[in-house]
Structure formats: C-alpha cells, structure tokens
Amino acid sequence: MNRYLQSREVILSAAILMLILLISLRFPAFIAPANLANVFNDTSPLMILAIGQMIVILTKCIDLSVAATLALTGMVVSLLNIAAPDLPLVVTIMIALSLGAVLGMVNGLLVWKLNIPPIVVTLGTMTIYRGVIFLISNGKWVNAHEMSPAFKALPRHVFLGFPLLSWFALAVIVIAAVVMTRTTLGRAFYAVGGNPHASVYTGLNVGRTQFWAFTISGALAGLTGYLWVSRYAVAYVDIAGGFELDVVAACVIGGISIAGGIGSVGGAVLGALFLGVIKNALPVINISPFWQLAISGTAIIIAVVLNSRANRPPGRIILKQSEPAA
Amino acid sequence: MSAMKKILTTVAVAATLIGGTAQAETTRIALVVKALGIGFFEAANKGAEEAAKELGDVEIIYTGPTDTTAEGQIEVINSLIAQGVNAIAISANDPDAVAPALQKAMDRGITVISWDSGVAKEGRQMHLNPSSSALIGNTIIKLAADHMPDGGDVAVLSATATSTNQNIWIDEMKKVMGNYPGVNLVATVYGDDLADKSYREAQGLMATYPDLKAIIAPTTVGILAASQAVTDAGKIGQINVTGLGLPSEMAGAVESGATISFAIWNPIDLGYAATMLSYNIAKGATAEPGAKIGMGRMGDATLDDNNEAAMSDPFTYDKSNIEQFKSIF
Numbered sequence: 001m002n003r004y005l006q007s008r009e010v011i012l013s014a015a016i017l018m019l020i021l022l023i024s025l026r027f028p029a030f031i032a033p034a035n036l037a038n039v040f041n042d043t044s045p046l047m048i049l050a051i052g053q054m055i056v057i058l059t060k061c062i063d064l065s066v067a068a069t070l071a072l073t074g075m076v077v078s079l080l081n082i083a084a085p086d087l088p089l090v091v092t093i094m095i096a097l098s099l100g101a102v103l104g105m106v107n108g109l110l111v112w113k114l115n116i117p118p119i120v121v122t123l124g125t126m127t128i129y130r131g132v133i134f135l136i137s138n139g140k141w142v143n144a145h146e147m148s149p150a151f152k153a154l155p156r157h158v159f160l161g162f163p164l165l166s167w168f169a170l171a172v173i174v175i176a177a178v179v180m181t182r183t184t185l186g187r188a189f190y191a192v193g194g195n196p197h198a199s200v201y202t203g204l205n206v207g208r209t210q211f212w213a214f215t216i217s218g219a220l221a222g223l224t225g226y227l228w229v230s231r232y233a234v235a236y237v238d239i240a241g242g243f244e245l246d247v248v249a250a251c252v253i254g255g256i257s258i259a260g261g262i263g264s265v266g267g268a269v270l271g272a273l274f275l276g277v278i279k280n281a282l283p284v285i286n287i288s289p290f291w292q293l294a295i296s297g298t299a300i301i302i303a304v305v306l307n308s309r310a311n312r313p314p315g316r317i318i319l320k321q322s323e324p325a326a
Numbered sequence: 327m328s329a330m331k332k333i334l335t336t337v338a339v340a341a342t343l344i345g346g347t348a349q350a351e352t353t354r355i356a357l358v359v360k361a362l363g364i365g366f367f368e369a370a371n372k373g374a375e376e377a378a379k380e381l382g383d384v385e386i387i388y389t390g391p392t393d394t395t396a397e398g399q400i401e402v403i404n405s406l407i408a409q410g411v412n413a414i415a416i417s418a419n420d421p422d423a424v425a426p427a428l429q430k431a432m433d434r435g436i437t438v439i440s441w442d443s444g445v446a447k448e449g450r451q452m453h454l455n456p457s458s459s460a461l462i463g464n465t466i467i468k469l470a471a472d473h474m475p476d477g478g479d480v481a482v483l484s485a486t487a488t489s490t491n492q493n494i495w496i497d498e499m500k501k502v503m504g505n506y507p508g509v510n511l512v513a514t515v516y517g518d519d520l521a522d523k524s525y526r527e528a529q530g531l532m533a534t535y536p537d538l539k540a541i542i543a544p545t546t547v548g549i550l551a552a553s554q555a556v557t558d559a560g561k562i563g564q565i566n567v568t569g570l571g572l573p574s575e576m577a578g579a580v581e582s583g584a585t586i587s588f589a590i591w592n593p594i595d596l597g598y599a600a601t602m603l604s605y606n607i608a609k610g611a612t613a614e615p616g617a618k619i620g621m622g623r624m625g626d627a628t629l630d631d632n633n634e635a636a637m638s639d640p641f642t643y644d645k646s647n648i649e650q651f652k653s654i655f
Binding site for chain 2: 027029030035038042130131134137139140141143144145156232233234236237238239240241243279280282283284286288290
C-alpha cells in the first residue's frame, strides 16, 4: 500500500516538473530558483489549507467553510490589530489558531452530535461566517495604513533565505506528516474514513474523530487567515472568495479519495503545488484570460482522470472456484 | 352616544387621510449597488443621505446583493418593485441581465436611472457617468506619463476581462496614447478584482517586462494589490503604480511611495447626484436627449443622444492631499 501511494506522488512530482519545463520553454525566467521559491511562497496558504482539508476528507467529510473561516479570522485579527497595535505577534497567531479551531469545532459538533451531512453543515457555516465578517466590520475594509508595521512584516520576514510564510507552510507539512503517520489520532483519521464500521469495533468513536478533523482544519484556516491579511495588507468581506474550491481541487489532484480513507500529506502538498505552478505561470505566458480559465479547468480534470485510473482497485476474487472434493 | 360615534369616526377618517398623505409625500429612492460592503458604495450612500437631508421628504433605501452578481441584483430589484419604491438608482453588475427586471419596474411607474456602471438603454431612463469615459481614459495614462519624463513601458492591470467600465476606460486610454510619445503599452492583464490574483498578475508583469516603469490599475482591488506586489519586490521608485483607487485604501501605498498619485471621482458626490436626479425625474422632469436635469450642488446634468450624462472630472490625489481625504472615503 505504501509503495502504491509513493508511486502516485512520484507521478505527480513528475507532472509538476514537466509543467515547469514546458512553461520555461515559453518563459525561461520561470525556472530560476528565486522564481520557484516565489511560487512555493505564493502557494503556502493553499498548501496549509489543503493539509487541513485532506484530514477532513480522509474521514469521509468535506469542509467548504475553510475560506470563510480564513476570512473571518483574518478580519478579527486585523480589527484586533487596530484596537491593540502593540499586541505581541505570538499572541495574534495564537488567537488566529484558536479562533479558527473554535469555528472548526462548530462544524465538527454539528456533524458529530446532530449527524447533519458535512456538506450541508459547512455550506451553512460558510455563509454564516461571511455574514459575521460583514457584521463585525460594518462592510468596511481594513487597509494597509491601519495595520501596524510588525503585523504586516511577519510573513515577509526572511529567515535562512526564505520568507516566514514559506517556513509556516514547511512547519505545518512536517508536523502533519508526523501526526498522520506516527500518532494514534493520525491513524484514526484513516481508519474512520477507510471503514467506519470496522473502526467502531476497534473502539474508535467515528463522530469524535471527525470532530477533531474539523477542528484541525479550522485551526489551520485560522492561521492562514492571519498570514493572508498580513501578506496582502488588506482585509475585507470577500477575501479568498471561492478559495475553498481551489483547496478541494488541490486535494483531489493530490490523490486524496473523496470517499475517504486514502491520501497523504505529500499528495495534498503536491496537489497544491500543481495548482500553484499553473496559477503563477498563466500570468507570465501571456495568453487570453478566457483561455486561462479553460486551461486551469482542463489541468484539474486531466489530473483527476490520471489519479482515478491509478486508484482503480485491481479485481479481486471473492468466491473461490470450487475446490476439488477431498 | 351618536355624537360620540360621529366624532370618533371623523377622527379615524382624518387620521387615515393624514397618514395617507404623509406616506405619499415621502419619496422612497432605492440606491442599488454592485455589492454591499464595498467602501466606494458606502461612500456613495453617504452622499445619497446628504441629498435626502437637503430635499427633506426623501427616504433612501441602500441595498444590493452580498456578492457582485447580476442574479443577486435581480432579486433585489424584484423585492423593491414589491415594496413599491418611487425610484431605483442602480450601479449594475451586468448591463443586459438586469434590464428586464428594471423594465418591469418602469412599467409599474417606478423611475429608474443607472449610475457608475450602466444598464442597457432600454432598461433605464438615464445613465449618470461619474465622469466621461474619455476623461478617465486620458487621466489614467496622464497620471503614469507625468512621472515618466523619458517615456518607457507601462502595463494595465484591470478587473475582469468582461468588466464594462474598465474596458471602456482602457479603450479610451488607447485612443489618446499618441499624445504621450515614448510611452508604450506592453500588456493588459486581468486580476478579476481578487487580491491574490491581482498580486500574482502584478508579479507576472514585473517578471515578464523588466523595464516596466508603471502599472496602471483602473480598479481599487487591483491598484492596492499591485502596490503591495511592487513594495514586496523592492521596486519602489522603479515602478510607479497608478490608476483609480480610494484615498482611505491607498493612503499606505502613497506613504510608502509605491504610488505617486492616483485619481477617483468623489463617490459622495456621485451618490448625491444620483439621488438628486432620481428625485427630479420622479417629480416630473423628463429624461430625453438634450434635457438638462438638476443635480443640486453639482450643477446640471446634460443628457446626450443615449440619455447619458457625465458628472465631473476625476480628481487627483497624492501626498499633498491624501491625509485630508483618507478619513472621508
């Protein structure tokens, strides 16, 4: 099984490399290390969110409220920054993480305790969270000159050659990889999505595991909320509008099965990078914006087709041929 | 007993009459915007309220969908028709899609005008342009050219490829490019009015055209994202980001130097003028080619052959006046 997963990631990595080479034929500067680092940095929010989404999808759920959670947390920390410009950034980040986690818990509780289908729950909370942003901000923008310089500088601060935004993504990738492969909770996510009935018999609480998946996804969306508003130095109702679809697309491209139970951190990261490369390449290869949409869509469908072909389970013999009588 | 009954009846009838006339006198004008929560339209609402206060007997209903879709606006229009407002002044998300709903409103005797972003001719009585498209087109290229004495490359970062007003302004800009020798337009890209996509498009422009001198973004989200991208790339002083933006949003960029100057008409004036026009047309002024209709303190609007009128010239903001305006809108 592990070899199988590995090989899919290898295929995706090869596809990304091919894509980069193709783009560099048309725009040579794209392959420069500085530009590739830039692409990685630009894709960091998508990678962090895709990892959270992957965990939710593993448990047979889906979280459509990630972008709204991101936007709400981003607005709250921006307003907080106006009210208390001297608040240490560590506190800001802790608030972003915990607020995101609480918003994720709301999804989780509704799915766990009330047994509402996750797509309905998160579709509802998505709209509610966007509405709350409007209420707390009165529809106003928080602009660059209202944010404190330190608040805006953090994601751009360069540490060992990379901006901190990239380091946040790397940290999330490493922690998620360890949690998903080395801890009971991580394995529980796979078990609950892979075979809910069997996991009940092994003593796992399916609902509670899904609750934790939503909580983690919410916390990561909260963290991204702060990184997003500080990077673009603006917060308003519509930030990251429609981004939840990119996040789900990144997961699907990364080979995470919508039916649950199959997927890896590496897959989610590569899926996000695949989309990130396309998004960053389209502006520089100079083609009509109408074609850009068609190309993004086609790339997603091709990747999904390749993945589902690779994913197709080989035929299995359920009933043996009659054995010769003893 | 009978006298008592008579008095009561008279009072009741009188009360109904007074109530009825009071209601008929208040003109209810709906200001329908592209989406709620956009600073520009919030400011227009301030102007509309100012006009309402000046006129005295006007109630402003400020409304719009929560996202910039024509479908959302059609729902809003239908509910306004049901409420029986006297006038609708709309900034449309799509010139054609909202026209049938607005025609229905006009059939019911509701005054319909469009402002900012226009509606197809059959869907409104008149359209108020914030400025003339030609003036805006000239202003945005002039803002860039003024700071490029030796000429050079400029690029446009627009909203979506189908935005009505941005496309008209860019076309008008291209018509007057000849008046600015040495200034080359190398590309037009679209950031879809999303902060992250606009930022990425601006990065793409800097990578593709290393000699770029200016980015012209005739959209508030785009100019802000482009300023941020130029700041992050460390190219302040090398690339000037200009175009159309709001003072409150652009204050940071002007302070850092990423944007030397930018322009916008005054949205407060625009909301004010749209309200005044709606009121005057609802009260009997005819909207026909050549007609002059009053806009209160903004003077008169003169309608052209398409029943369109321009309010005033765009206004330039820079380091000298940004402090004064950033708290206004």
